[in-house]
Amino acid sequence: MSLAxxxxxxxxxxxxxxAPPELRPLPSGDTLLLFKLVVRRENPRPRAPRSDILTCVSTVPTLLRYASAWRTxxxxxxxxxxxxxFWRTPTGTxxxxxxxxxxxxxxxxTGRRAAREPA
Incomplete structure (x- = not known):
């Protein structure tokens, strides 16, 4: 069986x-889009976190353009x-x-329909 x-x-x-998305220039000359998404857990246990904050990144030009209009x-x-x-820090990896x-x-x-902003 193949890996695919x-x-x-x-x-x-x-x-x-x-928070608003950040645009960070990379040493390669590309621009990195970085934002954090708060996603609620479907069935949180009592006294457990009710949501997760997930870091999202992209270098896709179309997504960078659309995301620049996104707000908190x-x-x-x-x-x-x-x-x-992985990356190196003064205290280790x-x-x-x-x-x-x-x-x-x-x-x-206000509704379930998506705005016209596909990227």
């Missing part, structure tokens, strides 16, 4: 922005994949899990 049949890394998240508390939906990133987004859109607050 066994492995799958697809993430779809819908949640609220905890906007409800957005993103599609991408989960990735683990650090690690983080992030959602690498390939698409995203802002959703309307």
């Amino acid at each position: 049949v066994i492995d799958r890394n697809d993430v779809v998240l819908r949640g609220r922005l905890s 508390d906007d409800v957005v939906e993103v599609e991408g994949s989960l990735q683990r990133r 650090a690690v983080a899990y992030e959602v690498s987004c390939r698409r995203g859109r802002k959703l309307q607050r």
